[in-house]
Amino acid sequence: xxxxxxxxxxxxxxxxxxxxxxxxxxxxxxxxxxxxxxxxxxxxxxxxxxxxxxxxxxxxxxxxxxxxxxxxxxxxxxxxxxxxxxxxxxxxxxxxxxxxxxxxxxxxxxxxxxxxxxxxxxxxxxxxxxxxxxxxxxxxxxxxxxxxxxxxxxxxxxxxxxxxxxxxxxxxxxxxxxxxxxxxxxxxxxxxxxxxxxxxxxxxxxxxxxxxxxxxxxxxxxxxxxxxxxxxxxxxxxxxxxxxxxxxxxxxxxxxxxxxxxxxxxxxxxxxxxxxxxxxxxxxxxxxxxxxxxxxxxxxxxxxxxxxxxxxxxxxxxxxxxxxxxxxxxxxxxxxxxxxxxxxxxxxxxxxxxxxxxxxxxxxxxxxxxxxxxxx
Numbered sequence: 264x265x266x267x268x269x270x271x272x273x274x275x276x277x278x279x280x281x282x283x284x285x286x287x288x289x290x291x292x293x294x295x296x297x298x299x300x301x302x303x304x305x306x307x308x309x310x311x312x313x314x315x316x317x318x319x320x321x322x323x324x325x326x327x328x329x330x331x332x333x334x335x336x337x338x339x340x341x342x343x344x345x346x347x348x349x350x351x352x353x354x355x356x357x358x359x360x361x362x363x364x365x366x367x368x369x370x371x372x373x374x375x376x377x378x379x380x381x382x383x384x385x386x387x388x389x390x391x392x393x394x395x396x397x398x399x400x401x402x403x404x405x406x407x408x409x410x411x412x413x414x415x416x417x418x419x420x421x422x423x424x425x426x427x428x429x430x431x432x433x434x435x436x437x438x439x440x441x442x443x444x445x446x447x448x449x450x451x452x453x454x455x456x457x458x459x460x461x462x463x464x465x466x467x468x469x470x471x472x473x474x475x476x477x478x479x480x481x482x483x484x485x486x487x488x489x490x491x492x493x494x495x496x497x498x499x500x501x502x503x504x505x506x507x508x509x510x511x512x513x514x515x516x517x518x519x520x521x522x523x524x525x526x527x528x529x530x531x532x533x534x535x536x537x538x539x540x541x542x543x544x545x546x547x548x549x550x551x552x553x554x555x556x557x558x559x560x561x562x563x564x565x566x567x568x569x570x571x572x573x574x575x576x577x578x579x580x581x582x583x584x585x586x587x588x589x590x591x592x593x594x595x596x597x598x599x600x601x602x603x604x605x606x607x608x609x610x611x612x613x614x615x616x617x618x619x620x621x622x623x624x625x626x627x628x629x630x631x632x633x634x635x636x637x638x639x
Contacts, residue, residue, distance in 0.1 A: 335370050336370060338370045338371065340365065340366075340367050341365075341366055341367070341368065341376050342365050342366070343361060343362065343363045343366060350376065350377045350435055350436065350439060351368045351375075351376050352375045352376070352377065353373065354372075354373070357436050357439075357440070360435055360436075361376075363382075377439060380430070382429070382430075382432075383429060384427055384428070384429045384499060385427070385428050385429060385446070386425055386426070386427055386428075387425065387426045387428070387446060387449055387450050387453065388423075388425050388504075389406075389409050389410070389423070389424055389425070389426065389450060389453055389454050389457070390405070390406055390409045390410030390421070390422060390423035390424065390504075390505075391403050391404065391405055391406060391410065391423045391504065391505075392404045392406060405421075405423070407421070409454060410422055410423050411509065412457065412458050412461045412462070413458075413461070413462060414461055414462065414464060414465060414466045414469065415461075415462055415463050415464050415465050416465045416466055418465075418466040418508075419508070419509050420461065420466055420469055420470070420506065420507070420508060420509075421505065421506070421507050421508065421509055421510070422457060422461060422469075422503065422505070422506050423503075423504040423505040423506075424453075424457060424478075424481075424501060424502060424503045424504055425501075425502045425504055426449060426450075426453045426485070426498065426500075426501055426502075427498070427499040427500040427501075427502070428449050428496055428497065428498050428499060429496075429497055429499060430495060430496060430497070431495050431496065431497045434494075434495025434496070434497075435495060436495065437493050437494060437495030438494065438495035438496060439495075441492065441493045441494060441495065442492065442494045442495075445494065445496060448489075448492070448494060448496075449485075449489070449494075449496060449498075452485050452488050452489060452492075453481070453485050453501070455488075456481045456484040456485045456488065457481050459484060460477055460480045460481050460484065461477070464477065466508075469506055470506060470507075470508070470516070470520070474503050474506065477503065478500075478501045478502065478503055479501075481501045482498050482500065482501040485498045485501070486498045576591075
C-alpha cells in the first residue's frame, strides 16, 4: 500500500491518530468511558438484594410479572377535564365517548383515549388580530388581505368579524377523524361565506341596517358547509366587529352618509308637514261644503215656505180681492211704520189748535264724551 512506508501510522500520518487528529487516549489524557460489564454486575447485585432469598428464582419472576401486570392495569385510569369529552379508541377504532371525570379504559396498546376540548367555546377573528403589548395593553391590528371584500354593486368594504364555534356534543368522532386542522377549516369556510354574502349585497345596506341579516346569513352558510364536510363543528354565533369603507375613501363615504341623513331628515320633515296640513285642508273643505249644503237647504226651505204662503194668500185673494188687498196694505204699512218715530198732525177742523214746535235741542249734534285726563 502507498501509505505503509512511514512507521505504519496509516494515511493520516505517524502514530495511532484518527482522521480528525486524535487517537486513543492514555491513562492521563481524560476520563475513561464507563465499564458496561461493571454496571451490569452491580445491577445484578441490587436485584439479588431486592428479591427474596437473594436469587433469581421462579418466585421472583412471578412477583415481577405480577407487579408489571398491576402497573399495566392501573395505567388504564384517566381523567377527563370539565371542558373536555373523552373518546376511547380500541386498536385505533372509536368505541365510545366518556363524560368529564375519572374513567377507565383497557391499557395500552389495546385501548387509547383522546380528550378534545369539546365543551369549550372557541373564537376566531377574521380581518383583525389582537396583539398583546406590555406598555399599551391589547391592540387590534388590521389584516387587509382578509377584511377587504367586494360588494354586489362593485364597491370595496372593510369587514372585520369574529366566529364563535365549538364541537358538537354528538359529533366528537367526526371532529377528530374527518378534519385535520379544525381551526384553519372553520376560518377558511367563514371567510369564504362572508365574501359570498357580501358579494351578493349592496354597500349601502351593509353599512347601515343590514348587520343582523348578514350575521344570520353567514352563520347559516358556514354551518351548512361544515355539515357537508362532516366536521362535527357547531357555529354558535357570527359577530360583525367593524364594517367600514376602505381607509383611503372613508371620508368621502362619511360625507355621503351625512348627505343621505340630511335627505332623510328633510323628507321626514316634509312628510310631517304634509300630514299636518292635509287633514286641516280637508277639514276646512268639509266645513265649507257642509256650510254650503246648510245654506242651500235653508234657502230652498225658505223659498218653499214663501211659495206655499204666496199660494195660500193667492187662494184667499181670489175669494175676496178687496178685503185681501186692504189687509195686505195695512199689514205692510204696519211693518214699515212700526219701527220709526212719527208725528201725526190732525189737519182737520178739530186739529186747528196745534202750535208748530221746532225741537232745536234735538237737532243739535250730540257731544262726544271727553276721555279722562283729556283737554276740553
